[in-house]
Amino acid sequence: MNFSATSDLKEIRNLVNQELLNFVANENKYLNEIGSELGPVAMAMERFLLDSGKRLRPLFAYIGFLGTGTKPSVEILRAAAALELIHVCALMHDDVMDASDTRRGAPSIHKAFEAMHIEKKLSGSADQFGISAAILLGDLALVWSAKMLHQSGISGDTLIRALPMYDEMRVELMAGQYLDIYEQALATQSVERSLKVARYKSGKYTIERPLHFGAALGGANQELMKTYSDYGLPLGEAFQLRDDILGIFGNPQETGKPAGDDLREGKRTVLLAMVMELADSSQKAEINSALGNQNLELAQVNKVREIFESTGALSQVENLISTLISSAQSALEHGEIEPLAKVALEQLLTIATQRTL
Amino acid sequence: MNFSATSDLKEIRNLVNQELLNFVANENKYLNEIGSELGPVAMAMERFLLDSGKRLRPLFAYIGFLGTGTKPSVEILRAAAALELIHVCALMHDDVMDASDTRRGAPSIHKAFEAMHIEKKLSGSADQFGISAAILLGDLALVWSAKMLHQSGISGDTLIRALPMYDEMRVELMAGQYLDIYEQALATQSVERSLKVARYKSGKYTIERPLHFGAALGGANQELMKTYSDYGLPLGEAFQLRDDILGIFGNPQETGKPAGDDLREGKRTVLLAMVMELADSSQKAEINSALGNQNLELAQVNKVREIFESTGALSQVENLISTLISSAQSALEHGEIEPLAKVALEQLLTIATQRTL
Numbered sequence: 001m002n003f004s005a006t007s008d009l010k011e012i013r014n015l016v017n018q019e020l021l022n023f024v025a026n027e028n029k030y031l032n033e034i035g036s037e038l039g040p041v042a043m044a045m046e047r048f049l050l051d052s053g054k055r056l057r058p059l060f061a062y063i064g065f066l067g068t069g070t071k072p073s074v075e076i077l078r079a080a081a082a083l084e085l086i087h088v089c090a091l092m093h094d095d096v097m098d099a100s101d102t103r104r105g106a107p108s109i110h111k112a113f114e115a116m117h118i119e120k121k122l123s124g125s126a127d128q129f130g131i132s133a134a135i136l137l138g139d140l141a142l143v144w145s146a147k148m149l150h151q152s153g154i155s156g157d158t159l160i161r162a163l164p165m166y167d168e169m170r171v172e173l174m175a176g177q178y179l180d181i182y183e184q185a186l187a188t189q190s191v192e193r194s195l196k197v198a199r200y201k202s203g204k205y206t207i208e209r210p211l212h213f214g215a216a217l218g219g220a221n222q223e224l225m226k227t228y229s230d231y232g233l234p235l236g237e238a239f240q241l242r243d244d245i246l247g248i249f250g251n252p253q254e255t256g257k258p259a260g261d262d263l264r265e266g267k268r269t270v271l272l273a274m275v276m277e278l279a280d281s282s283q284k285a286e287i288n289s290a291l292g293n294q295n296l297e298l299a300q301v302n303k304v305r306e307i308f309e310s311t312g313a314l315s316q317v318e319n320l321i322s323t324l325i326s327s328a329q330s331a332l333e334h335g336e337i338e339p340l341a342k343v344a345l346e347q348l349l350t351i352a353t354q355r356t357l
Numbered sequence: 358m359n360f361s362a363t364s365d366l367k368e369i370r371n372l373v374n375q376e377l378l379n380f381v382a383n384e385n386k387y388l389n390e391i392g393s394e395l396g397p398v399a400m401a402m403e404r405f406l407l408d409s410g411k412r413l414r415p416l417f418a419y420i421g422f423l424g425t426g427t428k429p430s431v432e433i434l435r436a437a438a439a440l441e442l443i444h445v446c447a448l449m450h451d452d453v454m455d456a457s458d459t460r461r462g463a464p465s466i467h468k469a470f471e472a473m474h475i476e477k478k479l480s481g482s483a484d485q486f487g488i489s490a491a492i493l494l495g496d497l498a499l500v501w502s503a504k505m506l507h508q509s510g511i512s513g514d515t516l517i518r519a520l521p522m523y524d525e526m527r528v529e530l531m532a533g534q535y536l537d538i539y540e541q542a543l544a545t546q547s548v549e550r551s552l553k554v555a556r557y558k559s560g561k562y563t564i565e566r567p568l569h570f571g572a573a574l575g576g577a578n579q580e581l582m583k584t585y586s587d588y589g590l591p592l593g594e595a596f597q598l599r600d601d602i603l604g605i606f607g608n609p610q611e612t613g614k615p616a617g618d619d620l621r622e623g624k625r626t627v628l629l630a631m632v633m634e635l636a637d638s639s640q641k642a643e644i645n646s647a648l649g650n651q652n653l654e655l656a657q658v659n660k661v662r663e664i665f666e667s668t669g670a671l672s673q674v675e676n677l678i679s680t681l682i683s684s685a686q687s688a689l690e691h692g693e694i695e696p697l698a699k700v701a702l703e704q705l706l707t708i709a710t711q712r713t714l
Binding site: 027030031034035037038041089093096097099117121122123124128129131132133135136138139140142143144146147150151156157159160163164167170171172174175177178179181182184185186187196200266292 | 474492495501531543553649
């Protein structure tokens with residue numbers, strides 16, 4: 001197959017989407033052969049992928065590969081695209097764990113299957129059916145990711161070089177997710193602990209490891225791996241901190257979640273840990289009454305937002321993001337990276353922390 | 358490393374256990390390095406593996422390999438052992454989906470983490486924390502399986518030959534699990550549909566695919582693959598049917614579950630579908646009042662057991678098991694399999710359907 005190399009992020013994203021859809025269409029055909037009962041599974045998997053966004057992990061993996069200077073191919077693109085399916089698993093399971101009803105403005109998977117249970121008048125608990133389906137669809141996405149990588153058409157040697165990074169990324173994701181649920185369950189907040197969760201849950205999983213995975217596909221040396229860590233770890237933390245801010249201040253039309261959704265969910269973020277260190281007792285009481293309140297009104301969201309601003313917590317997190325971005329930028333400037341890939345990594349730095357593409 | 362080949366099942370099982378424990382000890386060291394918060398995860402993973410039983414999937418994979426006549430090695434043993442961790446994932450997630458409180462006589466993972474939440478007086482819902490932890494530990498087991506396979510030390514060529522079987526097995530497991538939860542939610546019973554669930558959930562996943570995986574590791578030809586299907590598919594269905602019987606008639610001390618637990622859980626099995634076809638309306642009413650009854654007393658279990666016997670449903674399933682076993686046996690007799698492996702497969706036939714080792 002003829003493959004024209006590109007370092008244009010939108011073009012790569014379109015190619016990634018195409019490969020993902022081809023793969024899923026093929027797998028769905030197989031599911032439908034097993035039984036028509038699996039039709040809703042196939043449809044939900046495809047819709048979830050179509051609805052989704054930035055493909056950050058495939059982009060970092062592919063650009064990480066380009067940075068090695070090795071000639072790219074459609075096979076490498078497919079291997080990079082496979083990372084998106086790990087993320088599909090993470091999101092589906094995350095929504096069950098957080099009991100989130102929506103994802104990108106649409107019902108989350110467990111809610112969609114709960115609705116199907118009700119609509120088809122199935123027996124037993126609709127709630128439990130939805131959760132079970134979401135666990136299985138997430139598991140399936142995790143398995144599909146590996147299958148897509150294995151079938152990508154890359155050579156055995158290339159695959160074997162990249163598998164350790166691939167495995168590391170997945171272990172760190174699950175470890176980071178556990179650190180997160182444990183942190184959520186602790187009564188007291190700590191900036192330090194929240195930063196560690198951000199490092200494992202996002203820093204490594206979203207940016208550093210995808211870059212390493214791409215680099216390993218391209219046969220990178222240890223120096224490039226180190227440069228990618230120096231760029232990826234701070235950028236990943238900045239990405240998570242931006243997510244924290246959007247969870248409180250984000251526009252529902254952009255986030256697909258209600259305003260101040262992290263408050264409603266009672267999410268323990270770095271931003272929250274900071275405001276708790278800075279707030280006085282009446283401000284703390286105001287925040288505590290909002291945290292985990294399922295019926296939170298916009299007026300109360302706005303009141304809490306004001307506390308994040310007046311205490312300086314918001315600007316502290318913004319400053320931290322800037323510092324982390326500078327550190328990632330400097331790693332990029334000093335690293336030996338193929339020039340077109342370097343330009344793309346600069347663009348990704350903005351995309352990852354501004355959260356638009 | 359010096360490796361003495363054996364086809365003794367107990368010896369292989371001990372070697373499999375040793376490899377699993379080595380792998381998990383190593384991974385747990387890494388988890389503890391990430392953070393002491395992960396201590397309970399590490400402990401739960403190890404305990405779950407230690408508590409568990411028959412290692413059927415590693416045994417079938419290893420014997421499937423021996424059947425090719427290729428010289429075995431500790432690396433192959435490790436690759437076969439990796440299948441057990443897929444099963445750990447399946448069991449952990451299954452217990453969440455079935456809301457089962459116990460597994461092999463001990464609290465299931467979500468119950469154990471729920472208890473930890475209560476004991477440590479953590480905040481938020483203990484129930485939800487337990488479920489989240491069990492989802493993540495299952496995910497981790499699924500990833501560990503792949504990592505154990507990738508790191509087994511088998512050559513790249515061998516690995517690449519076996520990956521398609523490995524992936525197929527995992528996709529079929531997840532598809533079979535969904536068929537199962539969907540079947541559970543349907544108001545009406547069907548023997549045919551229940552048999553299909555048994556085929557995907559157990560037939561392929563427990564026996565046929567592990568044999569294929571082992572065969573692929575050994576570079577088997579298509580004929581041996583076919584023999585393994587002819588042996589493995591009926592045997593796998595027989596295995597599931599035996600499980601159905603144990604779910605109603607099993608001794609709690611052997612199953613690690615309360616007497617008649619499948620009734621309490623309202624499980625839709627082939628056995629149940631058969632009794633529903635044969636029972637009169639008062640018998641059906643008796644069964645329906647037991648199904649899903651969390652406070653089921655032993656007297657009522659015994660009454661329902663009697664209906665399974667008097668209607669002939671139990672003996673129909675026993676007859677079906679015998680027919681399936683004969684069919685597996687005949688495949689074995691006619692297949693070209695390395696002689697020592699053939700003997701082991703005969704033993705496994707008994708073990709898989711009598712459920713003791």
